[in-house]
Amino acid sequence: MTKAEQRAKHRTDLLAKLAEEEAAYKQRQANNKKALDRLEAQDRVEARKTRDKRRFQVGKLADDTGLFAWDDVTLTGLFQALTLLLDTPDPVAVLEGVLTDTNAAARYLSAPSPLGQASLSYSAGNGEMAHAGKGRIGDPSGYCPNTLQSKAGV
Numbered sequence: 001m002t003k004a005e006q007r008a009k010h011r012t013d014l015l016a017k018l019a020e021e022e023a024a025y026k027q028r029q030a031n032n033k034k035a036l037d038r039l040e041a042q043d044r045v046e047a048r049k050t051r052d053k054r055r056f057q058v059g060k061l062a063d064d065t066g067l068f069a070w071d072d073v074t075l076t077g078l079f080q081a082l083t084l085l086l087d088t089p090d091p092v093a094v095l096e097g098v099l100t101d102t103n104a105a106a107r108y109l110s111a112p113s114p115l116g117q118a119s120l121s122y123s124a125g126n127g128e129m130a131h132a133g134k135g136r137i138g139d140p141s142g143y144c145p146n147t148l149q150s151k152a153g154v
Contacts, residue, residue: 001009062068067075085091 062075067078070078082091085094088094
């Protein structure tokens with residue numbers, strides 16, 4: 001075999017080896033992609049299970065506390081109003097303060113709301129707050145000015 005024939009054969013062998021390595025690399029890459037897709041699918045299934053479990057727990061809590069007695073519009077408004085507390089360090093304390101302290105109620109109820117406007121009235125006699133006006137919080141058909149009005153004129 002001449003040197004030119006040896007170089008041509010060596011070249012052909014190298015090209016064949018390179019093609020084999022490239023095919024093996026592509027196969028490994030495809031296998032890794034499939035494995036990653038499987039892991040991500042498992043993660044999505046686990047996240048979905050966790051989310052569904054949490055939804056069930058929150059729904060059960062709402063049911064157990066009697067909130068299901070309210071209609072869907074009222075519940076929607078309630079949960080939309082609760083979103084205002086998402087960035088609050090202690091949302092339970094803030095909500096309790098709003099429900100028991102008229103000054104705190106005035107402060108928190110006068111804050112701008114992404115839900116639109118709401119109107120609550122405070123009955124000084126029994127310490128209860130009630131919705132007043134022609135619309136409900138979260139009800140797009142009704143508009144209520146964002147004020148705190150006392151039935152006792154306070």
